[in-house]
Amino acid sequence: MKDDKSKKESIRLESLAPCYLYISSSDSMLDDRLNSIEDFLKGKINIDTDFEVFNGAEEIDEEGFNNYISTPSLFSSKKIAVIKYIEKVSISLRKKIMELISINNKQSPDIVFILTSAKQKLNPELMDLVKKTGTVKQLRAPGGIELKSWLNERSRSDGVSFTDSAASLLIENVNLDLNLLKNEYEKLYNYIGSETKKVINEDAVRFLVSRVYSMKIFDLVDCLGRRDKKGSLEALKPLLDEKQSMIGLVTLVHRMFKCFLYIKSASGRSSVTDYIKNSMKVPPYFVSKLVSKYIKWSSNYTKAEIIKVFKLLNDYDIRFRSSAGQDDNLVKRLVLEIVDISI
Numbered sequence: 001m002k003d004d005k006s007k008k009e010s011i012r013l014e015s016l017a018p019c020y021l022y023i024s025s026s027d028s029m030l031d032d033r034l035n036s037i038e039d040f041l042k043g044k045i046n047i048d049t050d051f052e053v054f055n056g057a058e059e060i061d062e063e064g065f066n067n068y069i070s071t072p073s074l075f076s077s078k079k080i081a082v083i084k085y086i087e088k089v090s091i092s093l094r095k096k097i098m099e100l101i102s103i104n105n106k107q108s109p110d111i112v113f114i115l116t117s118a119k120q121k122l123n124p125e126l127m128d129l130v131k132k133t134g135t136v137k138q139l140r141a142p143g144g145i146e147l148k149s150w151l152n153e154r155s156r157s158d159g160v161s162f163t164d165s166a167a168s169l170l171i172e173n174v175n176l177d178l179n180l181l182k183n184e185y186e187k188l189y190n191y192i193g194s195e196t197k198k199v200i201n202e203d204a205v206r207f208l209v210s211r212v213y214s215m216k217i218f219d220l221v222d223c224l225g226r227r228d229k230k231g232s233l234e235a236l237k238p239l240l241d242e243k244q245s246m247i248g249l250v251t252l253v254h255r256m257f258k259c260f261l262y263i264k265s266a267s268g269r270s271s272v273t274d275y276i277k278n279s280m281k282v283p284p285y286f287v288s289k290l291v292s293k294y295i296k297w298s299s300n301y302t303k304a305e306i307i308k309v310f311k312l313l314n315d316y317d318i319r320f321r322s323s324a325g326q327d328d329n330l331v332k333r334l335v336l337e338i339v340d341i342s343i
Contacts, residue, residue, distance in 0.1 A: 013044045013078055018104035019134035021086070021115040023122075028179040029139045030116045034082060037114060045076035056085035062093055069100065069111060079111045086115040087122055098129055144286075147171050147181055155200075158189060165202045173209045184209045220335070221252045225297035229339045236335055240328050249331070250317045253338065255279060257309050259290075260298040264306075269295065304343045312337055 024030050034053070041051060050073050054060045065081075073079050083089060083097065101113055115130070130136055151167055162170070170188070174180040187208055192198050216239055223231035239246065262272040272294060276287050301309070316334045 013041075016078065016112050017134035018111075019101045019113045019115065019130050021117065021127075021130045021134070021136045022139055023117045023120060023136065024139035025118060025120075026139070026177075027118065028177050030084070030118070032179055033139060034084075034114070034116065037080075037082075041080060045078060045080065046073070049073065050076040050079040051082070052080070053082040053084065056083060056088035060089065060093060062090075065093065073110075080114060081111055082114040082116075084116045085118060086126070087117050087119045094123070094126065098126060101129055101133055104133075144171055144176060147174075147176060147178060150178070151181065151185065154185060155189075160189060160192060160198045160200060162200045163202060166200050166205045169202055169205045170209060173205065173215060175215050217249060217252065220249070221256055222293070224253060224335065224338050225256055225293065225300065227297075227300040227339050229336065232335050232339055233332070236332065240331065246331050247320060249334075250313050250320065254310065254313050256294065257301070257306050257313075259294040260301060260306050261303070263295055263298040264303055301341075302343065305341050308341055308343065309338055312341065 022030060022033050024033075038047065038051065041047065045051060052068050054065055060083075068079075069081065086094065086097075089097070097113065097115075100111065104111060104113075113134075127136065148167060148171060151162065151171070155162055170184065171181065174184055188200050188204060191204065191208055192200055216235070220232060220235040220239065223235050259272045259275060262275055263269070265271060269291060273287065273291050276290055312334070316330070319330060
C-alpha cells in the first residue's frame with residue numbers, strides 16, 4: 001500500500017493493517033490508487049473470489065455485503081473489501097463496517113477494508129478508528145507541472161516528441177486528469193507510430209483529442225469575455241449538440257464579470273487573484289492564467305454594462321430553473337444578449 005515501488009514489493013500480505021482510507025477530490029486519483037492496490041494483490045490472493053468492490057455512490061446490497069464478509073476464504077489468507085465513497089454509505093452499513101474494523105484490529109485481520117472518500121471531512125468516529133487501526137492517505141491530484149513531467153518522460157521512452165504548444169494543449173484538453181492523459185497519449189502514440197518523423201504537433205492534438213466538457217464551457221465563457229459573437233456561437237454549438245447541462249454557465253459567466261468589477265476597482269489585480277483562489281479549486285498556474293485573461297478582457301465592457309450583465313444573468317437563471325427542460329434557443333439568446341449588451 002506504499003507509494004514507493006520497492007517498499008510495496010517487500011510488503012507481506014500478513015502485515016496489512018485492518019483498514020486503509022484514501023481521500024481525494026479527484027475520482028481518477030482514487031480509481032488509479034484502487035487499480036494499483038489490485039495489481040499489488042494479484043498473485044497474493046484469489047482476485048476472483050477474495051477481492052470485492054462495493055460502491056457507496058450506488059445503493060449497496062447489504063445482504064450481498066454480509067454474505068461476502070461472513071464467507072471464509074478457501075483460497076487466500078485474507079479477503080479484501082473495497083468500499084468506494086464511504087461518505088455516501090448508509091449510516092447502518094457504515095456502523096457495521098466500523099464494528100468489523102474494530103474486531104479485526106483485536107486479532108490478525110481476515111478482512112482488509114479499503115475505503116475511499118471524495119470528502120475531506122468525514123464522520124469523526126470513523127476517522128479516529130481508521131487512524132487508530134490503519135492508515136489515512138490524502139491523494140493530491142497532479143498539477144500541470146507533474147503532468148508535463150509524466151508526458152515528457154513517457155514520450156521520451158517511446159521515441160516520440162511533442163511541440164511545446166501540443167503538450168500544453170493536450171494537458172489543457174484533459175483538464176489535469178492523469179488517467180485521461182494516459183488514454184489520450186496512447187491515441188496520439190498509435191497515430192504517430194507509423195510516421196518516420198515522430199513529432200506530435202498542435203494540429204494532431206486538436207484533431208484527435210476532444211476537450212472535456214469543463215474545458216468546452218470555459219471556451220464559451222472566454223469568447224464572451226472577448227466579446228466575440230461568432231466565436232461564442234461556435235463554442236456553444238458542441239455543448240448543445242452533446243446535450244450538456246448549461247446550468248453552470250450562468251455561474252461561470254457571473255464569476256468572470258465579478259472579476260471584471262474587481263479589476264476596475266482600486267485594488268485591481270490583488271482582489272481578483274484572491275477572489276479566484278477562494279472561489280475556484282484550480283492549480284496556481286491556472287489562477288495566474290485567468291487573472292491575465294480577465295485583466296485584458298475587462299476593457300471590453302464598461303462598468304455600467306457589467307452591472308447590466310448581472311441583471312441579465314439573474315433573469316436568465318430564473319428562466320433556466322423554471323423551465324421544464326433545457327431550451328437551446330434560450331441559451332443562445334443569453335449568449336447573444338451578453339456580447340451585444342449596451343447602455
